[in-house]
Amino acid sequence: MKDVAQHAGVSTATVSRVLNGHAAPTPETRERVLAAIEELGYRPNALARSLRTTSTQTLGLVISDLLNPFFAEIARAVEDEARSHGYCVVIGNADESAEQEATYVRTLLDRRVDGLLLCPATDDPELVREVSAGGVPLVLLDRTVRGATCPVVRADGSEALTALARRLVGAGHTRVGVIAGPPDTSTGRERSDVFIGALGGAAQVVHGDFRQESGSQAAAKLIDDGATALVAMDNLMGLGALGEIRARGLQIPHDIALAVFDDQPWFPLLDPPITVIAQPTVEMGRAAARSLLALIDGRQPDDVRLTAKLVLRGSCGEAEL
Amino acid sequence: MKDVAQHAGVSTATVSRVLNGHAAPTPETRERVLAAIEELGYRPNALARSLRTTSTQTLGLVISDLLNPFFAEIARAVEDEARSHGYCVVIGNADESAEQEATYVRTLLDRRVDGLLLCPATDDPELVREVSAGGVPLVLLDRTVRGATCPVVRADGSEALTALARRLVGAGHTRVGVIAGPPDTSTGRERSDVFIGALGGAAQVVHGDFRQESGSQAAAKLIDDGATALVAMDNLMGLGALGEIRARGLQIPHDIALAVFDDQPWFPLLDPPITVIAQPTVEMGRAAARSLLALIDGRQPDDVRLTAKLVLRGSCGEAEL
DNA sequence: AGGCCGTAGTTAATCGATTACACATGTATG
DNA sequence: CATACATGTGTAATCGATTAACTACGGCCT
Incomplete structure (x- = not known):
């Protein structure tokens, strides 16, 4: 200069x-x-400028798993929205580990991001408290924590899950295997709670960890226990369940029905195409980014709750096949 | 303090x-x-520290498309390797656009990343020159540019492509449709050049843009022209091609054979499972990170060339089905 | 006792920007 | 003609760290 x-x-x-x-x-x-x-x-030199102005024009985004296309889509949407407002996004990948999540959050705070978007790995509010105590704007995305005191952006699958449950029961399923997420995550609990409630007793639950391998194992156990329908509460566990079904040579939907929470571009291409509950990922990412920017701006955004939609495709033996 | x-x-x-x-x-x-x-x-305050020490302990990674699982895996691997050496990774998503790529590269340089990993959107060497002129360590990943003067890490699919070509010709295919990448990317050109060479005249080529939609369009045109086998040079275009095949109600491999460059976890689950050329994504990411760290360290790493492998699964009518 | 040395700790310059305040110049006003 | 006021620029303090150069202290040797 x-x-x-x-x-x-x-x-x-x-x-x-x-x-x-x-x-x-x-x-x-x-x-x-x-x-x-x-x-x-x-x-x-952006460093010098930021040091002086105490503004980095950067948002931190800590997601649970970069390999999960659901989070990749969210990251993409956040980034788009942020960029259109002149902000950059630094992505941290927590890999579904609370420690790694904490490490990343601290790193990002040390680098003085102007705000933080977090998809919490567990519902322990400690980390959220730490961030809030530091006075850094924070928005939770997809999942929440116990007693959250910051804005939350997430999808509401209650309606879709209820409709799906009714459909399965209506089709005569009395043993529905639920592949749920970890019980210490809000999405892991809520989705299966709602769904099981709507099923009214016809359910068996196995908790996975939102990863493919756990989906296979859960599916194996549920099939062994006589399940006639499988519902995976996340796309990666759905992928695992599908693998197990194929490995056993079972026919969908004749031998077993399958539905998955989260849509993926390849689900419609399977035979039969997979029935899913689709989350508005792009809208979630954009909304979260907007909420965070509002917070940084000194405004106090409301929580955002977008609705997930049931997409019937045939893998549950629907008429609409 | x-x-x-x-x-x-x-x-x-x-x-x-x-x-x-x-x-x-x-x-x-x-x-x-x-x-x-x-x-x-x-x-x-990491900013102040970096300003003083002129080292940010941060690597920049500019990838072509975050939604492409191939790049997501690479990003993940880069991040792992970097973290194990005490470095952070800032990911920039170029969205296959040269302008956005340039914007991101400049932003990262302004923030004084210690080194840059780039998957170039085109083979124009201009941007690479700019970075090199700035004296910032740079490593190219997956793709190269004309007359590159920096280390390159990529996968070599020649053998696998040649084997695949032989196989298809051996199976009696005389009209093989090639869905290639953009001609102004090194991977877009090289893969199809090698493959077409090995086919010896039985090929028709359509160039896509490494995205799903272009795969569908290319497939449509090639099928209309009478192709009996389709080979997509990237997983997203493969997804598009598959969609087109399904939409027309064609049976794989009976009506048409299909093979795809890049493996994905769901390819084996299709019926029939898709034959692919699998790239060692994790190794590519790790190797690239290591090369960059070496460069930062003052050493001069060699180019890395990892081999992609043909995985026969049935979608080309293989005996091994 | 005086001189010398090693060690723990302080002072102040520096990295590269931003910005409050001071200053100089030119124009309008009484 | 002196005063006030606007306008464009320069001077220097500041952000929060690191680190070279210096100081003070206590012990050891002759």
């Missing part, structure tokens, strides 16, 4: 003013400064 | 020494400082 100033025959203050679009400098001075910048290929 | 110093009755220099594990401070002093840090909940 000093070089630029010298080159243009002005002080660094003037260069800074030109850079930040202040009213002061003469068009002529501005011209000279811009020329010098161009000539020297000068690029301002 | 001043507060901590005051609290512990020492100067900021001493606090800094304790923080950085310097030899100087007495165990006793160290103890006092650590207590003060604990009590005040002090966390050092």
